[in-house]
Amino acid sequence: MKPRILSGIQPTGSLHIGNYLGALSNWVKLQYESEPIFCIVDLHAITLYQEPAELREKIRQTAAVFLAAGIDPAHSSVVVQSTVKEHAELCWLLTCVTPLGWLERMTQFKDKAAKQESIGDGLLQYPVLMAADILLYQANLVPVGEDQTQHLELTRDLAQRFNAIYGETFTMPETRLPAVGARIMGLDDPTKKMSKSTEGSGHAVAILDPPAVIRKKIMRATTDSLPHVDFENMGPGVQNLLTIHQAFTGWSGDQIRRHFQGMRYGDLKKTVADAVVAGLEPVQKKYAEITAEPGYLDRVLAESAARVRPLAAQTVRLVKERMGVYTA
Ligand code: AMP
Ligand code: TRP
Numbered sequence: 001m002k003p004r005i006l007s008g009i010q011p012t013g014s015l016h017i018g019n020y021l022g023a024l025s026n027w028v029k030l031q032y033e034s035e036p037i038f039c040i041v042d043l044h045a046i047t048l049y050q051e052p053a054e055l056r057e058k059i060r061q062t063a064a065v066f067l068a069a070g071i072d073p074a075h076s077s078v079v080v081q082s083t084v085k086e087h088a089e090l091c092w093l094l095t096c097v098t099p100l101g102w103l104e105r106m107t108q109f110k111d112k113a114a115k116q117e118s119i120g121d122g123l124l125q126y127p128v129l130m131a132a133d134i135l136l137y138q139a140n141l142v143p144v145g146e147d148q149t150q151h152l153e154l155t156r157d158l159a160q161r162f163n164a165i166y167g168e169t170f171t172m173p174e175t176r177l178p179a180v181g182a183r184i185m186g187l188d189d190p191t192k193k194m195s196k197s198t199e200g201s202g203h204a205v206a207i208l209d210p211p212a213v214i215r216k217k218i219m220r221a222t223t224d225s226l227p228h229v230d231f232e233n234m235g236p237g238v239q240n241l242l243t244i245h246q247a248f249t250g251w252s253g254d255q256i257r258r259h260f261q262g263m264r265y266g267d268l269k270k271t272v273a274d275a276v277v278a279g280l281e282p283v284q285k286k287y288a289e290i291t292a293e294p295g296y297l298d299r300v301l302a303e304s305a306a307r308v309r310p311l312a313a314q315t316v317r318l319v320k321e322r323m324g325v326y327t328a
Contacts, residue, residue: 002033002034002035003033003034003035003140003141004034004035004036004037004137004138004139004140004141005027005030005031005034005035005036005037005139005140005141005142005143006036006037006038006039006133006134006137006139006141006142006173007023007027007038007039007142007143007144008038008039008040008041008044008081008130008133009023009024009039009040009041009062009066010041010042010044010045010196011040011041011042011045011055011058011059011061011062012045012048012050012055012058012196012197013058013196013197014196014204014206014207014208015062015065015196015206015207015208016184016194016196016204016205016206016207017184017194017204017205017206017207017244017276017280018145018181018183018184018193018194018195018204019145019196019207020069020207020280020283021178021180021181021184021244021247021248022144022145022146022177022178022181022182022183022184023143023144023145024065024066024069024071025069025070025178025181025247026143026176026178027066027069027071027076027143028069028070028071030141030143030176031071031072031075031076032072032075034141036071036075036076036077037076037077037079037137037139037304037308038066038071038076038077038078038079039079039080039081039133040059040062040063040066040078040079040080040081041081041129041130041133042055042059042080042081042082043081043082043087043088043129044081044126044129044130045058046122047120047122047123047125047126048112048116048120048123059080060297063078063080063297063300063301064287064290064291064297065207065208065283065287066078067286067290067297067300068283068284068286068287068290069207069283070283070286073300073303073304077304077305077307077308078300078301078304079301079304079305079308080301080305081133083301083305084305084308084309084312086136086309086312086313086315086316087129087132087133087136087312088129088132089316090132090135090136090312090315090316090319091125091128091129091131091132093316093319093320093323093325094128094131094132094135094158094162095125095128096323097158097161097162097165098128098158102154102157102158103124103125103127103128103154104124106126106127106150106151106154107150108126108127108147108150108151109123109124109126109127127151127154127155128158130151130155131151131154131155131158131159134152134155134173135155135158135159135170135171135173135315136311136312136315136316137308137311137312137315138170138171138311138315139171139173140171140173140174141173141174141176142155142173142174142175142176143176143177143178144175144176144177145177145178145181145182145183145184146177146182146183147183147193148175149175149177152173152175155173156172156173159171159172159173160172162319166319166322166323167322169318169319169322178247180243180246180247181243181244181246181247184240184243184244184247185236185237185240186198186203186204187202187203187204187205187217187218187220187221187222187240188200188202188203188220188221188222189203189222190221190222190235190236190237190239190240191236201217202217202220202221204217205217205218205276207280207283207284208284208287209280211277211281214273214276214277214280215273215277218241218269218272218273218276219266219269219270219273221237221240221241221269222237223235223237223238223241223265224237224238226238226265227264227265228262228263228264228265228268229242229260229261229262229263229265229268230261230262231257231261238265238268241268241269241272242256242260242268242272244272244275244276245260245271245272245275248275248276248278248279249275249279259271
């Protein structure tokens with residue numbers, strides 16, 4: 001049997017090359033070896049306030065970017081999380097077996113909570129909802145970037161705990177990181193992960209940025225005070241640019257080393273910018289086609305939801321039976 005793959009991205013901000021290299025492009029590579037479900041996780045997005053009209057727009061944009069990146073809707077399901085009510089339902093059932101201490105320890109919770117004046121309960125529950133997304137479909141593989149590994153450990157702990165209390169119910173999911181690009185750093189500050197929520201036009205390259213903007217951002221990326229690439233003595237900014245290049249081109253580590261050793265930073269940046277522009281060009285072209293076709297996206301989302309609902313309903317029914325709540 002083919003493994004089932006599940007992953008998701010929040011429809012907030014603009015998807016960037018970290019999302020592309022850490023998640024999306026890996027999904028595209030893995031999709032035909034598996035039965036994939038890719039979610040636009042709008043219920044996760046609202047754990048922090050989102051302007052409603054903008055959120056509605058971002059949900060569609062995110063779905064269109066999935067397809068533009070090469071997710072094939074004839075084979076892979078592209079699901080808006082809130083359209084399959086079982087995500088929220090299973091989340092509650094799992095909440096009841098989740099020790100509070102597990103959630104308080106999550107580093108993303110602590111980071112996000114530190115930035116809030118008042119901490120919403122949804123922010124604490126965030127990893128339980130993520131566990132529900134995964135366990136709902138009995139997923140075997142979860143392709144994500146490195147920042148999600150702790151959430152996935154919690155998902156496995158939770159599945160194990162539920163199975164121990166109520167009997168074998170959930171499949172144990174495995175984390176799958178990309179070989180290169182699991183953690184892309186900010187261009188302005190290579191000690192911080194590239195993130196949708198970080199302000200500043202020089203921080204992230206968006207998947208839909210026009211070529212001129214991509215070039216400008218990369219040419220301005222922070223490097224260090226050395227004049228050229230030296231693999232024996234390399235700062236995180238240069239390392240990050242090389243990683244971006246390698247992930248977009250698929251070159252081996254050896255090829256990268258031979259090509260870039262001794263190259264001046266100006267030329268390095270130009271070469272990286274060329275690779276990013278070339279890598280994103282087909283995605284941007286397809287995005288324009290997809291969004292120009294009226295009704296297409298809605299059709300894909302409706303068909304995908306209809307395809308996965310029976311599976312979701314089956315799991316929730318089983319979990320309810322196991323826990324003893326009413327199922328008639
Ligand atoms: P998010 O933008 O938080 O919804 O993340 C969606 C997916 O992109 C997850 O699989 C993340 O691990 C991945 N991701 C986000 N930021 C990065 C990054 N800077 N480098 C690599 N992967 C990332
Ligand atoms: N928490 C993930 C992120 O921000 C998004 C996400 C939600 C997810 N549900 C998921 C990822 C299920 C993988 C599987 O990156």
